[in-house]
Amino acid sequence: MILPLQYVKGVGPKRAEALANEGVVTARDVLLRVPRAYIDRSAAPSIAVLYNRLRSPDLWKGDALSITAVSTDVSLVATVTSAPERTVGRARKMFTATVSDGSGASAQLIFWNAINYFSRIIKVGDTVAISGIPEYDPRWNQLTFTHPEVERVDEEDIERYRQGAILAKYPMTQALRNAGITMRLMRHIVEHVIDDAIADERDVLPPDIIQRHDLMERRAALRELHLPTSIKSIDRARARLKFEELFFFQLFLAARSRSRKRPDRGLSLDPRSPRARALVEQLPFELTTAQRRVIHEIIHDMSSGAPMNRLLQGDVGSGKTIVAMLCMLNAIDNGYQAVLMAPTEILAEQHFRTISKWLEGTGVVVDQLVGGQRSKARKEVASRIAAGESHIIVGTHALFEAEVQYHKLGLIVIDEQHRFGVAQRAELKRLGRLSHEDDPRNPHILVMSATPIPRTLSMTLYGDLDVSVIDELPKDRTPIRTRVVFESGLTQVYDFIRDEIAKGRQAYIVYPLVEKSEKLELKSAVEHHEFLASSVFPDLRIGLLHGQMLWYEKEDAMKAFLNKEFDVLVSTTVIEVGVDVPNATVMLIENAERFGLSQLHQLRGRVGRSGHQSYCFLATKDHFRFQMSRANSAEERAKAAVRLKTMEETTDGFRIAEVDLKLRGPGDLMGTRQSGVPEFMFADLVTDGPVITQARAEAFALLEHDPTLRAPEHQALRERLVDDATSSGFLTVA
Known part of the structure; x- marks a missing residue:
């Protein structure tokens, strides 16, 4: 019999309430709150080893892959040798503690918040377990941990640690600490309830899958995570639960994919x-x-009779638009309308002009529907759409507004799909279904992305979509030459731009800010537009484009540049997704270290749109070559160096996306709220590509054999799938 947690020795009502507030109410909750890390004497690095590893590497030697990854969480055990409280600046307090582990080096723990708590639990002479990200501070030649997780290790655990035991470290919040719940107490609770809790666990993975992938049995895996016998066994246990987690997610995607294809x-x-x-x-x-x-x-999808849901990936300039247009013509020849939705009015205008030009004289009516149109013009377009006179409708969010009624909408093409929310896509699909009055049918959907998505993320995020990849650039495209330059070399870059303009070409110069900021030491477009026009290129025509301009001002500036009325366009990242200007051959990006990899790649893609050789210069500050002065800059400096070096080394968008995924993680890469990237407990989308592939293959094969999971041996599988989909939010994933 499992007693309520409050009756476990050392817990009591108040601590039980604190655990309940963290979602730990039952013994099963304890079982599923798995350790976040382990302290293992054989694997823990010494302070001396960390110190030597992190001391000031030269980030600009070698290639991007050779740059040391700084952001690595480590756990170690050390003794506190000093613990003073200090006042910094205007009465701001900080608490520091110096620790050593007998390796001949020491490290400093730094706390800016919860100072009273940490000064109470960290005392000179204590042995503590430390988990956090180490950094090297060049000002004091010191290894530091800022706000690490610190646990005082009692005598019993110290003895177990010295004898080679592996100590589990559980997720701890400040609320749990304030309630007096220590890591030792968490281990005690686990030891008290684990036998009874594990007895109730069912292994719902089919036996043949377990055998095929040499997976640990579920009960054994859960026990090993909490009461580990070796690091190797922990790895096997995590591998089992990782596979299970991914398998059920892929099973859900497979079920949804089959449902859509009826x-x-x-x-x-x-x-x-x-x-x-x-x-x-x-x-x-x-x-x-x-x-x-x-x-x-x-x-092939459009002729199958099942609604198409396909993702078309292609790098910048790979020719996705002509592919989409040929497919739209197929829909039109079958008597249906087609829609192309773009994220901005500038891009919608470009698509409208391009398609109208290609289809001139064919009898195909192309209309445009955007928010900036006058009311009369929009009503006229809406009238033609409802009557079936419009064949292709190009637009923005205005395409799914209430007054628009389509006439037999057969194909929806969504460009730069990650810029649209789930609700917007669903509404356009609903309007398409309603356009078939006599027999409502779902239109075919093609979503396009010029932001290459790493395969592991694509299998997870768009696992229920079929994916097509244009992995080849047109033959007339010459690879863009990219160089990292420092501010001291900008004069030569300006001379190069002048030479290109003398050949009849044009150039972009991109800045991270619109206006000058007192808080950020970054360059702004408005300020430098004036500087460039008056001091650097007084004889050239310099245009300005930024996000705070009105939509028609932005459109006018872009059209003027396209029509060669400007030699140089000074801009912010508003041009990241924009109009093709084939004559532009130079892209200079200032403060390039401040941009993400995907953004740098998209900006670079604004040039190289013709057969002319194009160039991209990534400008950064001179002192960025060397050690920056702030102690916490090591990680961001290393990541920025990886980004810039990667841009120098390759123009392959998919390789760039893989590096970006490793640097930023899946949530940041896609924008978690919009993307629907699930939060996995065990799986890592950055490193677990092979496991995702295996789990996906097994899940899709299983549903192919038993589409509704009605077979008796799959009953438990079906129940678990429904529970997971409901409780984890899978049902709301885009």
């Missing part, structure tokens, strides 16, 4: 399209092999 809900289109064939024959260039392959994949 033949009675989609449109069956004839794959033959006279208009598409005629356009291909008239194009002034040849489609690449990759473009032909993905067109075949898309048309």
